[in-house]
Structure formats: C-alpha cells, structure tokens
Amino acid sequence: MTTDLAPVPGRKDAADRTAPRRTAGRVTFRFAVPPVSGVLRPRLLAVCLLLAAAAFALFVVETAVGDIALPLGDVLRALAGAGDPATELIVHELRLPRALAGLLVGIAFGVSGALLQTMTRNPLASPDMMGITQGAGAAVVTGIVLGWDGGLSTQALGLLGALAAALLVYLLAWKKGATGYRIVLVGVGIAWICTSITDYLMARGQRFQAQASLGWLVGNLNGRTWQQITPLVVTMAVLLPVALMLGRLTRTLELGDDVARGLGTRVQTVRVAVLLAAVGLVAFGTATAGPVAFVALAAPQVAQRLAGTAFPPPVGAGLTGAVMVLGSDLVARKLLPDTELPVGIVTGVLGAPVLLWLLVRANRAGSGG
Amino acid sequence: MSKTDPVPGGGPGLRAESLRLAYDDRIVVEDLDLAVPTGRITVIVGANACGKSTLLRALARLLTPKSGAVHLDGRSIHAMPTRALAQRLGILPQSPVAPEGLTVVDLVGRGRSPHQTWWRQWSSADEEAVHDALRATAMTDLAHRAVDELSGGQRQRAWIAMAVAQGTPVMLLDEPTTYLDLAHQIDVLDLVTDLNRHQGRTVVMVLHDLNQACRYADHIVAMKAGRVVAEGAPGKVVTAALVEEVFGLRCVVGEDPVSGTPMVVPMSRHHEGAGAAAMAVPDTIG
Numbered sequence: 001m002t003t004d005l006a007p008v009p010g011r012k013d014a015a016d017r018t019a020p021r022r023t024a025g026r027v028t029f030r031f032a033v034p035p036v037s038g039v040l041r042p043r044l045l046a047v048c049l050l051l052a053a054a055a056f057a058l059f060v061v062e063t064a065v066g067d068i069a070l071p072l073g074d075v076l077r078a079l080a081g082a083g084d085p086a087t088e089l090i091v092h093e094l095r096l097p098r099a100l101a102g103l104l105v106g107i108a109f110g111v112s113g114a115l116l117q118t119m120t121r122n123p124l125a126s127p128d129m130m131g132i133t134q135g136a137g138a139a140v141v142t143g144i145v146l147g148w149d150g151g152l153s154t155q156a157l158g159l160l161g162a163l164a165a166a167l168l169v170y171l172l173a174w175k176k177g178a179t180g181y182r183i184v185l186v187g188v189g190i191a192w193i194c195t196s197i198t199d200y201l202m203a204r205g206q207r208f209q210a211q212a213s214l215g216w217l218v219g220n221l222n223g224r225t226w227q228q229i230t231p232l233v234v235t236m237a238v239l240l241p242v243a244l245m246l247g248r249l250t251r252t253l254e255l256g257d258d259v260a261r262g263l264g265t266r267v268q269t270v271r272v273a274v275l276l277a278a279v280g281l282v283a284f285g286t287a288t289a290g291p292v293a294f295v296a297l298a299a300p301q302v303a304q305r306l307a308g309t310a311f312p313p314p315v316g317a318g319l320t321g322a323v324m325v326l327g328s329d330l331v332a333r334k335l336l337p338d339t340e341l342p343v344g345i346v347t348g349v350l351g352a353p354v355l356l357w358l359l360v361r362a363n364r365a366g367s368g369g
Numbered sequence: 370m371s372k373t374d375p376v377p378g379g380g381p382g383l384r385a386e387s388l389r390l391a392y393d394d395r396i397v398v399e400d401l402d403l404a405v406p407t408g409r410i411t412v413i414v415g416a417n418a419c420g421k422s423t424l425l426r427a428l429a430r431l432l433t434p435k436s437g438a439v440h441l442d443g444r445s446i447h448a449m450p451t452r453a454l455a456q457r458l459g460i461l462p463q464s465p466v467a468p469e470g471l472t473v474v475d476l477v478g479r480g481r482s483p484h485q486t487w488w489r490q491w492s493s494a495d496e497e498a499v500h501d502a503l504r505a506t507a508m509t510d511l512a513h514r515a516v517d518e519l520s521g522g523q524r525q526r527a528w529i530a531m532a533v534a535q536g537t538p539v540m541l542l543d544e545p546t547t548y549l550d551l552a553h554q555i556d557v558l559d560l561v562t563d564l565n566r567h568q569g570r571t572v573v574m575v576l577h578d579l580n581q582a583c584r585y586a587d588h589i590v591a592m593k594a595g596r597v598v599a600e601g602a603p604g605k606v607v608t609a610a611l612v613e614e615v616f617g618l619r620c621v622v623g624e625d626p627v628s629g630t631p632m633v634v635p636m637s638r639h640h641e642g643a644g645a646a647a648m649a650v651p652d653t654i655g
Binding site (some may be wrong): 035 | 429451466468480491495496500
C-alpha cells in the first residue's frame, strides 16, 4: 500500500504537479491506493491542532481544579488509569463528568453553529438566534414550574423543546422550499415567543421554581454526573461524524441555491439533514448544560478568522467552542472566592462583544450578513 | 486549448417539449417547443418578462414545469439523478454572489463537486479541469485572490471558470454580461465563443443586447409573452418586422460593419427618420 504523496503517472507536464501543490492556503494530496484525494489547508490544520492542544490543557486543568486542588501530574496519571485510588475516585467520579460536559457541549455548540451559519449563508445564524435554544428553555421551565424536575426529565424536556422549536421554524419558513434567510427571520420570531413563554412561567411560578429555572437558563456545568453525561456522549459519537460529513455538502450551498442545484446538490435534502444534525447537537448540548450563551454564534466566526477560511470550519468551530466553554467555566469557578458562577454568565460577557463586532462588520460590508 | 472532459459531439442534445412554466398560478411560458442545436451557441432574446430566464431555469431543472418535459440526450432531465445531470449540464445563474474571502481557485474547484465523492475530493481529473478552466478564462494569475476583491469583469470570468471546470457538454448562462461595462461584455462573450469553438460545448445564453445576440449566436430564439416567435440563424431571422413584433420597437436593420451580422438601430420619437432629418438640419439652422 502506497500512502506517499505520489503523483499520478502518465500525465502531461507532470513537472509542475509532482510535488503537492502548495499555493496560498491549500495543499492537495492524492494517494494511489486507497484512491483517496483531497485539499488540505495548512493554516486550518495548524489552528485545529493548536485548538485541540488548548482544549486538552483546559480539560486537564478543569479536572484538577476543585475543593481539593490536585497536582496536574496526578490528574494526568489518574486520567490514564495509573493514579492512586483516592485521586482516581475524585477524578473519575467527581471531576471528569463536568470536564467532559464542558468539552462536549462546547464542541456540539461550535459544530452546530458552523453548520447553521454555512447553510443559511448568515454569520448571525446560530441556535441561540434561531429559537432552538429558547425552545429548550421554555420546555425545561415548563417542567420545573409544573414540578417534573429531576436530572433526566430536564434533559428530555430540553431535547423535546429544542426539536419542537426547530420543527416549527422550518415549517413556518417553508414556502416551496425554505431559504436560509426565511429560516433565520422566522427563527428570531420563534425565539421571542419562547422567551415570552419562559418569562410568563417564571413570573407565575413559585420563587424557588423561578430560581431553579434561572439556574438552568443561564447555562451551568455545576454538579454534573455520569448519569447526565452519558446520553450526550452517545449522541455526540453518532452525530459528530454525520455533522462533519454534511459539512462538505454545504460547500456548494454557500454559492446560493441555484448554483448549488446546478452543481448537483439536492438543496432541500441537504438543508433538512444539516438542520437535523445541528439541532440534534445543540439539543443534547443544551439538555446537558443549559443554553450556554453565544458559544454557537461566536465559535464558528472566531474559528473562521483564526483559520483564514471563507467559511466557518466545522472542526475548528467545535474545538473553539470547547476552548470557550472550558475556559469560561474555569473563569466562572475561580473569579469569585467561595462562589461558583454558572459558565453561561462568562460566555455571555465574552460573547456579547463578539456579536456586536459581527454586526458592525456586517453593516460596514454593506450587507446584513 | 487542452480538452477538459470529453465532450460528445452528436446525440439528440437538449430539447424542450410542450413546456408550460408557471410561478404559482401565473403562467409564464406556454406550450413551448425548443431544440437546442448541439455544439452551437444559442441565444435567447426578448423583452423583459417574456419568460426567457424562466425558460433557461427550466432547461437547467431549477424550475419544474407544470407540464411538458426537458430532454437531454433522449432522457428526461426530471428523471435523471441530480449528480448525473450536473455532470452533463451546467448553469450559471444571473449575478451569483460568492462568500466573502473565497478564493478564485476554491470557487472554480467547487465546479468539480458533481465529480467528487467523500473519499475522492481532488482527483487528477479535478486538478486538470481546474487548471484548464483557469487558463481558458485567463484567471490563472488571479487564482489565489478573493473573488469579492476582483473587478466585475474578472469576477464574472471566475464564475464562468467554475462552470467550465464543471466540464459539462452543455452550458447555460443567464445574462452573463449583466453589470459589466461594454469592453468586459465583449470580453466575456468572446470567452464564451472560445469555449464553444475550441471545446465544442453547447451554449445556451440569455442576452439583453440584440446586436451582441446577433453577433455571437449561431442560433437565435426570439421570445414574446412566453412563446417562441422566431428562431434560426440571426441573418435569416432578425428583421425590422421581427424586432417590432418582439420588442414593440421600430428600427432599421443594417449590417454590423465588424461581423457582418444584422445590426439593429432603433428609431425613437425624437429621431424618427433621422437620416432625412440630419440632412435637413443645416437648412433649418442656417
């Protein structure tokens, strides 16, 4: 099996194509066996590796930090399964679920934002702008006020709410096929309706219910257990590969529906598939951690600028999301002595300027995005 | 000019039969038959809202006919798999927009989508097609520039390069000269003619300018209110009577001094019988 970057034999003027063609920002590769070929973007690759390293470092630190601070070396040994039993117990049973939740929720939000922004051709499209997050919020608060709370039912409700809101957005946006623009506009409307429902319920509910609702609505990683994490891990294992494969199909959608159709893309099918994958990711993420503000909106845009690409790169966006959530959670836990702030407060504070910056940029470019 | 993909010369080509096209309930094209000559340039002309762009969209399957069908090489395009159609017929819609920062080579590379799979995303055929498309459109030097930073003419050439890289025997172009200044209009039309003459591609395009249509078309199709009024070689079809019928414009048809094709010179309220008036002018002023 040859896996070197072999030029394909028998082609004219092979000289200028023998080496992988390194042109600004892209290198092509082609293997003879297996017949795999593609385009690599060195800068994107480097950015992804750095982000992955940063996410891993934050993950380890997140595991080390807590009521008892553990030395990083001990944590690494415990993670590898070679630590002393007491440390392993703390790491595996107490710390790991939270760190894993932060990592996976960040990835889920980042990837889903990247898919939605590409599909709608709109940098402002994200589950928190399109009603999906708010749908989850309204459903969970309904559950809390009606007294159905408890870990798993909260998750199930969040999931149902997100899916219902997404379905509603898609149906209302449908007019002989749903365009990206209509999806975003209808989504904004649905978001407000869901927020109103949430506010109404909180105003009508008991004070303790309102407090519990708020604790979830702000986005929170405190006290996560394996029981809450397992559904997320399973979903991510299934949905992430699907989402990354769909990413390739959205490349033609960026050129507009007519061009995409002309290039052989089944536009509506791809759009529904992308929406389902993105909603699935964000729904399970939200069900686990609540609506961690702005991550899905900002991560893809930050990743796109870091990598210098013309589109939000899904993998880069996922890793950026993980860095944002884990980093924000560390800040949230350490900012005030004796108080663990919910992670959503920090991402909100960091994310709002990103949103403003995007809006200003979009206006300067002479388009609303 | 090196070849991109093999372009079959013969075959029944692209034809529309009893086509009826409508947006919602508004019928735009009614009972239209059209046989596109294979290996030739066909230009569709007509007044605004006569259904010419609608027809082009239907030929490319961007619009589903209410009745009738479009056939490509004897098969209904509505029954063909999307990718299979995209390997044989390409369309460049009117004024497409590229995402900010997308480079020319990435745009042109996307023209290869119908030939790519999950694992084979940049085959040697892709590389060669993109290389050739950039060269054919004189975009090689601009390959790594962002499309949105280019001038209007360059941008249009980049999009045409994408359609060229798609490697389809049939190319449909919807008003490829819109928003271009005159020099760039001619540049783009010459480029399209090159693609037809050197690579044997069948071209169907919608043009606004009648004189350009006469000059670049092998076959001209004049439409009015959703029907074909006349079709054929421009020299045989384009007459003052036809222009008056199709555009409601009185004119003189002369000969294009450069190409020898029909040249339409419109009359207007202030210049009717301009030739006679011009001669009369010195007397009036004097």
